[in-house]
Amino acid sequence: MKHDLLTFSDWTPTQMQTLLELAVSLKQHPADYSNVLGGRSIVALFEKPSLRTRVSFEIGIHKLGGHLVYLDAQANSLVGREDIRDTAANLACWADAIIARVFAHNTLTTMAAAAKVPVVNALCDKFHPCQALADYLTLYEQFGEVKGRTLAYVGDGNNVTHSLLIVGALLGCNVISVTPQGHEADTAIFALAQDIAKQTGARIEKSHAIEAIKGVDVLYTDTWLSMGDKTPLAAIKEKFMPYQVNETLFANSGARFVMHCQPAHRELEITNRLIDSEASLLMQQAENRMHGQNAILTHLLAG
């Protein structure tokens, strides 16, 4: 039976920990995995732009001996040309897996139901699981373990927040989501993360008070306006500025590190000085996208 990777929500803590360890092994011993995808072809269908996800998948798959065909759905006018069920089923006739970046999560579940090969979520409106895996791999490398650490996510409660909550709960990492009023993480996803956390003892919390960041290990932020959100910046900037991850906030938090999935908007959700500081884990996160994704593909296709 094929498995998809859409959210991690239905994974067990042991499965999540094993995948994290596989990512570590892939990073440390690349030669052992140089042909795990030998002869395999994977299609990436992207409805939205991407730098990190696209390039890290393409180069990562090459390093595993596989081959990627990239389809820009918009540039190739593929959106709306035919039913997405037919697109997915056709791609599965040739490809061993489909990687998709889409606007609506429903598109992924529809594709997964129609395709006889695994579908991997490369970002949708609700989740960004590949990002969260890379981020916890980064924390694992910095702290030696993830369990018991505390990450404060500051800013807009979005797809990245949701995946950090789910994967953090699975790995036993405490996650505090600190957002302005009206920009909280999805209630059902937050409750799901709290439920998962009962298995690992992680604290999953939310707050509107910026003081909630005190005493955490890491501050994490992301764009205030995600792809597809047409809200003008001017309409939300004032509301979000108190949540800017800047030097004062960082000093007040006592955190050792600052994280951002990128693309970053310098001097909006995070300051230049912090991005370029010693505390910044941004490039390590970016590098780890490839190792995390290679672990996912190895697990799904060669596990």
Ligand code: CP
């Ligand atoms: N973090 C991330 O997914 O970056 P891209 O949008 O550039 O892929």
Ligand code: NVA
């Ligand atoms: N929340 C952002 C993440 C980009 C990688 C977005 O969806 O645009």
